[in-house]
Amino acid sequence: MDRLAAMTAFARVAETGSFSEAARRLRSSKSVVSRQVAALETDLGVRLLHRSTRALTLTEAGHGYFDQIVRILAEIDEANLSVSHLQAAPRGRLRVNAPMSFGIRHLAPAIPDFLTRCPEVEIDITLNDRFVDLVDEGFDMAVRIGHLIDSSLVARRLAPLRRIVCASPAYLAARGLPTTPDEISGHECLCYSNMSAGNEWKFTTPDGRPWPVEVKGRLRVNNGDALRVAALEGLGLACLPTFIVGEDLRAGTLVPVLAEAVHQEGGVFAVYPHARHLSPKVRAFIDYLVERFGPNPPWDRAAP
Template structure:
């Protein structure tokens, strides 16, 4: 086997967690895979794996070799793809992470349509409201909402993000409508996120005002917060892509309309080594066009 093939075997063993699992994925025998990895260690003159009857793990040198080898294999695959496609159409596999609410409300329709357009594309989608480690966890791209932390990742804007403060008509009829952000402290406010204390940010006449709130109901999923607001539990601040339909139907109404709220953005972020990926660029362009047309 070639040096590149031995590298692929080693990467597969660590990704799958065992020689047996890697052999099954690759369609080879366990003995063959084990023998080739041992030959790789002999050629390099180092031990790459810690072997025991219970588990398999990488040595410090093995982990370093694994990370570099995986990047090399990705670059080789992308190079083959770019040449074979000649810029015409994407193909291959992409591992994508996105926030739960955004994924269920938008990607549930957009990704199947993208895959129908490009039948040689495979997508693995992970919906989670946590911030995944793209490099450490092996993601090709993630969708992120709001302010981005400083990092080495490349970010491209997909769509603007509009926030509203809203509640059900029944809640407002019972408790009254807040006239200023300060009035929120006297209301039941439902918080979207993980922190026990959340700040809602408003502007008016060029002045900024942040209101720190401690709510009885805090959820890390926007759709559940929206449903609680519709049920009359209190006020909430959410993006319009989550509450737009409820506002249009009258189940929720906006308040504090004289005050501006943070103008955020929806981004696609990806590692620098994926910048040349035709598949990543096609998907970003597709999502940006689709989300823009949705308003």
């Protein structure tokens, strides 16, 4: 038995929950992958997978073994990269995680040009707004928005993050234009529920002191694009990044409110697990995103 091949086969089955999908990713056959995993279980003397007609799940032993071999396989890949021509040639499958709105609006349109530049790279993108564990879930890198928490991940800034409070002209005509942050609390506000502080909007006084305002409203949503739609329909004020509403501000379908007072922090970042030899495919993709977005990203060029 080729133990390394068997470990790799098991890792792909564990990641995908499917012998067929694991075989596709390994460019092998389902029967070969199944035999490799069975041989590994026999050699270890323990069952790693629960098999049924409906699903594959990891046993308790399988979970523990998977956690160990993910790190081992990553170290082997790193060792190979450090001495191979792959250091200069981006290739292979790149697994990327990104937030839904940013991924659809800005990451997806960037992919075709990158794949043209790097014809030996294939990209597997997962879009969601939850916080993923890159190592445990097998991602090479992620795009993250806002203020980064301390972690073992390496971060590189792709672009600044600019937030703005805005509303439709119809809403402001009916309810009036707030002239100070405190007046915001008397308005119908559209709240982002994916943040623990979604009911507090941050502003800054003219002399630079924090000016937090508690907001309330009848609508809470865990997605920025859904809040944008509600704002366009005149349901209230929304505090959103310009990468979502930049074009609306330019078109006048949304109007900025207290733009100079909104507190700005954080950014758009690429994050990846620490490695002594950064994979060429990851390095190439991050360099490309920095080049495409940069300090004056296209969504801010569209905004007034």
